[in-house]
Amino acid sequence: MRRTIDWGDGSVVIIDQTALPGEFRLLELDTVAGLVDAVQRLAVRGAPALGAAGALGVALSAHQDRDVRRDAELLATARPTAVNLAWGVERALGKLAQGKDAVLAEALAVLDEDEHLNKTASKHAAEVVLAECPRRPLRLLSHCNAGRLATVGWGSALGVVWHLHEQGLVEEVLVDETRPLLQGARLTAWELAQAQVPYRVQPDGAAAAAMARGMVDCVLVGADRIAANGDVANKIGTYGLAIAAKHHEIPFVVVAPSSTVDSKLADGAGITIEERDAGELTEHTPEGARAFNPAFDVTPFDLITAVVTEEGIFRGEGRSRDRRRSP
Numbered sequence: 001m002r003r004t005i006d007w008g009d010g011s012v013v014i015i016d017q018t019a020l021p022g023e024f025r026l027l028e029l030d031t032v033a034g035l036v037d038a039v040q041r042l043a044v045r046g047a048p049a050l051g052a053a054g055a056l057g058v059a060l061s062a063h064q065d066r067d068v069r070r071d072a073e074l075l076a077t078a079r080p081t082a083v084n085l086a087w088g089v090e091r092a093l094g095k096l097a098q099g100k101d102a103v104l105a106e107a108l109a110v111l112d113e114d115e116h117l118n119k120t121a122s123k124h125a126a127e128v129v130l131a132e133c134p135r136r137p138l139r140l141l142s143h144c145n146a147g148r149l150a151t152v153g154w155g156s157a158l159g160v161v162w163h164l165h166e167q168g169l170v171e172e173v174l175v176d177e178t179r180p181l182l183q184g185a186r187l188t189a190w191e192l193a194q195a196q197v198p199y200r201v202q203p204d205g206a207a208a209a210a211m212a213r214g215m216v217d218c219v220l221v222g223a224d225r226i227a228a229n230g231d232v233a234n235k236i237g238t239y240g241l242a243i244a245a246k247h248h249e250i251p252f253v254v255v256a257p258s259s260t261v262d263s264k265l266a267d268g269a270g271i272t273i274e275e276r277d278a279g280e281l282t283e284h285t286p287e288g289a290r291a292f293n294p295a296f297d298v299t300p301f302d303l304i305t306a307v308v309t310e311e312g313i314f315r316g317e318g319r320s321r322d323r324r325r326s327p
């Protein structure tokens with residue numbers, strides 16, 4: 001399986017996520033400006049993949065003997081919410097004094113670690129799901145894309161599906177289409193189809209109704225930034241899902257590598273939420289319609305059953321009393 005993002009011969013090579021599912025194509029980015037543009041257009045996206053993009057971008061700048069600190073600033077601020085982007089930039093930048101080969105080696109280390117960390121985090125999370133959800137096989141609900149495409153390899157929340165599917169435990173995944181850029185309908189559905197996991201797409205607005213009808217055993221989502229108190233920023237709509245899951249006493253599990261934890265941030269109130277262009281929403285509106293288009297929201301930790309990283313399981317209050325198990 002090809003990595004979502006990798007180092008080419010003096011360039012950064014990405015799977016172009018704007019072309020999927022219609023076309024699988026690679027983009028070879030040989031300028032930092034091109035990589036920043038790809039990040040902003042969501043040709044490469046998802047918090048862990050953005051961490052890799054940040055690190056590789058710094059390596060590209062060093063490789064071309066550019067003003068690396070200036071490029072690092074442009075890369076780190078290309079999108080504001082996923083902390084992994086600045087984290088990846090900082091990791092590679094930390095080796096600048098040792099020369100460009102050391103910078104590239106550090107960027108490649110970020111990539112090499114990614115799959116292992118996500119596999120470990122999603123394995124821990126699969127254990128949480130199995131402990132929290134008595135029904136077999138499982139009906140899981142996914143929002144946005146937290147799969148291979150959102151990481152370098154394997155995936156975080158969708159990584160849990162891969163572990164459970166390997167054990168024959170998945171009945172179906174309900175895939176929120178994820179308005180307005182359709183990361184669920186285009187990317188998660190594509191990954192599930194490739195892996196031959198049964199799935200159905202649904203409009204985001206159907207998620208609460210699916211829970212009310214008893215169609216969901218567990219909600220699984222990734223994260224873009226996790227504050228020290230466990231509050232989680234993730235794709236817009238995640239907060240509403242968590243409220244609905246709590247109401248219906250359905251476990252709500254967040255899965256991410258520890259590079260998504262921003263321990264300097266006390267709680268979710270301090271997370272900068274990216275607001276995107278109105279044009280993403282106004283295709284069907286009257287001429288001149290204005291729009292509110294936040295790309296992310298913040299889910300308080302008390303709505304979350306567990307935040308799971310490769311380092312362990314952090315339990316919240318978002319689960320029903322009768323489903324409580326000791327960790």
Ligand code: MRU
Binds near residue numbers: 045082147183234
């Ligand atoms: O705007 P996107 O597509 O970059 O948003 C991605 C998400 O919200 C993902 O859920 C998150 O980055 C976790 S990916 C493992």
